[in-house]
Amino acid sequence: MTATRQIIRNGQVLDPERRTVEAADILIQGDAILELGPPGLDAPEDAAVIDAADRLLMPGLVNAHTHGHGSLSKGYGDKWSLELLLNAAPWIGGGLTLEGQYLAARLNAAEMVLKGCTAAYDMFFQFPEASLESISAVAQGYTEVGIRAAIAPMMADTTFYQAIPGLLDSLPEPHRAHAEALQAAPWEAHIEGCRALLQGWPGDRDQVRPALGPTIPMHCTDDFILACRDLAWDYEVGLQMHLGESKLQAVAGLKRYGKSLTAHLDALDFLGPNFTGAHSIWLDDDDVQRLADRGANVAHNPGSNLRLGNGVAPARRMLDAGVTVGIGTDGSSSGDHQNMVEAMRMAAFASRLMDIEPDSWLGSWDVLRAGTLGGAALLGMAGQIGRIAPGYKADIAFVDLTNVAFVPLNDAANQIVNCADGSAIDSVMIGGRMVLQGRRFTSLNFDELRRDAQVMADTLRSRNADTRGQLEAMAEYVSHHCVGLACEGYHAHRRIDEGRA
Numbered sequence: 001m002t003a004t005r006q007i008i009r010n011g012q013v014l015d016p017e018r019r020t021v022e023a024a025d026i027l028i029q030g031d032a033i034l035e036l037g038p039p040g041l042d043a044p045e046d047a048a049v050i051d052a053a054d055r056l057l058m059p060g061l062v063n064a065h066t067h068g069h070g071s072l073s074k075g076y077g078d079k080w081s082l083e084l085l086l087n088a089a090p091w092i093g094g095g096l097t098l099e100g101q102y103l104a105a106r107l108n109a110a111e112m113v114l115k116g117c118t119a120a121y122d123m124f125f126q127f128p129e130a131s132l133e134s135i136s137a138v139a140q141g142y143t144e145v146g147i148r149a150a151i152a153p154m155m156a157d158t159t160f161y162q163a164i165p166g167l168l169d170s171l172p173e174p175h176r177a178h179a180e181a182l183q184a185a186p187w188e189a190h191i192e193g194c195r196a197l198l199q200g201w202p203g204d205r206d207q208v209r210p211a212l213g214p215t216i217p218m219h220c221t222d223d224f225i226l227a228c229r230d231l232a233w234d235y236e237v238g239l240q241m242h243l244g245e246s247k248l249q250a251v252a253g254l255k256r257y258g259k260s261l262t263a264h265l266d267a268l269d270f271l272g273p274n275f276t277g278a279h280s281i282w283l284d285d286d287d288v289q290r291l292a293d294r295g296a297n298v299a300h301n302p303g304s305n306l307r308l309g310n311g312v313a314p315a316r317r318m319l320d321a322g323v324t325v326g327i328g329t330d331g332s333s334s335g336d337h338q339n340m341v342e343a344m345r346m347a348a349f350a351s352r353l354m355d356i357e358p359d360s361w362l363g364s365w366d367v368l369r370a371g372t373l374g375g376a377a378l379l380g381m382a383g384q385i386g387r388i389a390p391g392y393k394a395d396i397a398f399v400d401l402t403n404v405a406f407v408p409l410n411d412a413a414n415q416i417v418n419c420a421d422g423s424a425i426d427s428v429m430i431g432g433r434m435v436l437q438g439r440r441f442t443s444l445n446f447d448e449l450r451r452d453a454q455v456m457a458d459t460l461r462s463r464n465a466d467t468r469g470q471l472e473a474m475a476e477y478v479s480h481h482c483v484g485l486a487c488e489g490y491h492a493h494r495r496i497d498e499g500r501a
């Protein structure tokens, strides 16, 4: 049981708001921080003492964009573009049972906690349609590990093959027949499932909260997007959608809508403070301004963006325009890991590809802020998580300053971003409860989870073998068509190979 009152002494507290690292003691009552003060802070006699000598106390990192279902398919694919990944999606992640979804969520949560993350925004794939049962299994997985999450059913009412102009027609037989046989659920079925989910949400919303995730503009009809918008407003929940993730999407969006993807969503009145555009790479300056004007947010996923060859999002431009930016890992099937420490470093480094002027780069404090307070705002938890300060939840990552990344200790903020790799995370407290202590979970048996995950992954591999065969044979045609379409050009440049970043 969580002690009613706890005092953390002898630590160095990192504050992304004030951009400081200072020696301070932290008094915790229940699940929240009651007081922060200089070393030797008065504490009630009954307060349990936690010694944080040689520890940097960092606000728990907030993963702004992940896909829990991807945890069982990490490491698949090598030179995969986003489109090749979407073509492979039915065999790398299809056929996940309820038990598999629960397991995948636990594995995803476990990896995040190990890397100092205490909350996440998860778009969890739903097939054939969103359901309360499925998202409840995911919520249970997260809750058992102890991490906070906003869980958005990831939904489409149009298949990838229908969404990309000309793709179906470009496929020779029998591939076209295979692609045509794949069907998405009608949007009304998704909305019905989502309504049941929002009405019957089982959990404590400070722990796990529902959101909605129509996945990609062209994979969702306008009727579906509008229905999600209205449902989100009615139930006061967040909306997350992949936005301009690949150049192909930007080019195809322009063909489909006669305007940019962002402009199209804006015309549908879809953008608002409850909206987060995941990736948001292929946005021009007007699009960035649209997001800023609507108070919308962005989940920046630099590692996944580089992995899939999508380019670099204009994060500095977004921050300068006043857009709230969080940092995400993306799912493990596209980002390969759930390491928010690494994601912050990638965000800092990727910004250096965009401009020669060092002042315009993202610095350590910029990415620390985005990785904590930025993500907190996206989850609708601004003022509750993302900082170690009175009134905030006691979500704290204990970073081991005896780890070689901090030897010698010169500048803790620079070193957590530029030197550390996640292995320096020693313990993690969420809501006053030690979920990870000395790199060991208190909330789950990792050996058991590892065995279960391997069995499930092996089962999925054999279950999806036929689908894999079909889709792998189709991959070269899909890639050829998509690359050809993307090469038609776009007025914003987000890849170095286009000569101007």
Ligand SMILES: [Zn+2]
Binding pocket: 065, 066, 067, 242, 278, 330, 331
């Ligand atoms: Zn994603």
